[in-house]
Amino acid sequence: DVKVTQSSRYLVKRTGEKVFLECVQDMDHENMFWYRQDPGLGLRLIYFSYDVKMKEKGDIPEGYSVSREKKERFSLILESASTNQTSMYLCASSTLDELHFGNGTRLTVT
Amino acid sequence: GESVGLHLPTLSVQEGDNSIINCAYSNSASDYFIWYKQESGKGPQFIIDIRSNMDKRQGQRVTVLLNKTVKHLSLQIAATQPGDSAVYFCAENYSGSARQLTFGSGTQLTVLP
Numbered sequence: 244d245v246k247v248t249q250s251s252r253y254l255v256k257r258t259g260e261k262v263f264l265e266c267v268q269d270m271d272h273e274n275m276f277w278y279r280q281d282p283g284l285g286l287r288l289i290y291f292s293y294d295v296k297m298k299e300k301g302d303i304p305e306g307y308s309v310s311r312e313k314k315e316r317f318s319l320i321l322e323s324a325s326t327n328q329t330s331m332y333l334c335a336s337s338t339l340d341e342l343h344f345g346n347g348t349r350l351t352v353t
Numbered sequence: 354g355e356s357v358g359l360h361l362p363t364l365s366v367q368e369g370d371n372s373i374i375n376c377a378y379s380n381s382a383s384d385y386f387i388w389y390k391q392e393s394g395k396g397p398q399f400i401i402d403i404r405s406n407m408d409k410r411q412g413q414r415v416t417v418l419l420n421k422t423v424k425h426l427s428l429q430i431a432a433t434q435p436g437d438s439a440v441y442f443c444a445e446n447y448s449g450s451a452r453q454l455t456f457g458s459g460t461q462l463t464v465l466p
Contacts, residue, residue, distance in 0.1 A: 247396070274452075285442065286397075286456040299452070333396055341387070342454065344396030 246270070247345035249334050255351045262321040264348050266334030273338060275317035277301075277309060280331040280347070289332075292317055324352045365463045372430040374460050376443035381424060383445040388417060388428045391440045391459070400428070400441075430462075438464045 250265040268275065274293050278286040278301075288301030290309040298309050306328060310318045317336075321328055329352045335342040366372045378386070384405040389397035403410045403417045403426075410417050416429040426443050442459035 276452075283458055285458040286444075288452075288454075291452055293452075335396075341399055341402070342397075344398070346394070346396045 247334055247336055247343050249332075249345040249348050251348050252346065253349050253351075255353065256321075256324045257353055258325060260321075260324045260352075262324050262350065262352075264319040264321075264332055264334075264350070266317045266319070266345055267315050268317075268334075268336035268343070269315065270336065270338075270343070271314065272336035272343075273314075274336060275311065276335040276337070276342065277307075277317065277319045278333045278335065279303070280333055286333065289319065321350075324350075326352050328352050362459075363461045363463070365465055366433050367465050368435060369432055372428075372433045372437065372462060374428045374430075374441050374462065376426040376428075376457055378424050378426060378443075378445045380445060380447050380455075381421075383447040385446040386417070386419060386426050387444045387446070387454070388415075388426075389442055389444065389456075390437075391442070393439075397442070433462075433464050435464050435466070438462055 247268045256262050276291040277289045280286050287303050289303055289307050290301050292298045292311040295311055295314050308320045332348045334345040387402045388400040390400050391397040401412045401415050401417050403419050408419050414431045418427045430437055440459040440461050442457045444454045444456045446454050
């Protein structure tokens with residue numbers, strides 16, 4: 244089975260902090276994704292990467308950046324956390340159409 | 354982008370009954386559809402998919418129906434069990450790439466004893 248592991252289940256950060264969310268997949272997938280999930284809004288794509296050191300903006304990239312130095316690891320960075328970034332963050336990986344998700348990181352920014 | 358919506362935000366069914374969860378999509382160019390299940394505290398899990406050249410696909414206790422004429426997708430769960438309680442949401446894809454998946458907001462299914 245594909246395993247996508249997000250390093251933290253819960254995080255509480257202060258406004259203005261730099262925040263790193265880490266994600267690792269073990270199936271050698273080319274594509275990796277970061278989504279945020281908010282009630283009533285569904286999953287919204289922040290960034291995705293289709294290869295090492297390659298990245299593309301998703302639908303809501305503002306306030307975020309990403310890093311993919313190794314194929315198995317995809318990091319989401321909040322440069323200066325704000326309260327409107329309080330959300331559930333989901334990492335996923337895929338080869339073709341099917342996405343495999345991690346269990347999410349619930350981030351609270353106070 | 355195009356949006357994917359669900360007719361009902363919540364659905365309660367008796368254990369053992371069949372469940373039907375609906376999804377409307379608006380992009381007639383979408384050619385691939387997926388249903389996900391998300392249990393509390395977990396990430397979404399793939400349930401079943403269907404391509405636009407099919408109108409029905411069956412899995413274990415689940416069936417997905419696609420009606421392209423009215424742009425409607427449904428997930429049927431047979432003999433619903435307590436473990437089926439979760440949020441279910443559909444996703445559509447119109448580019449052949451996971452990049453272009455558009456997700457609905459979800460339906461909360463509750464199985465009553």
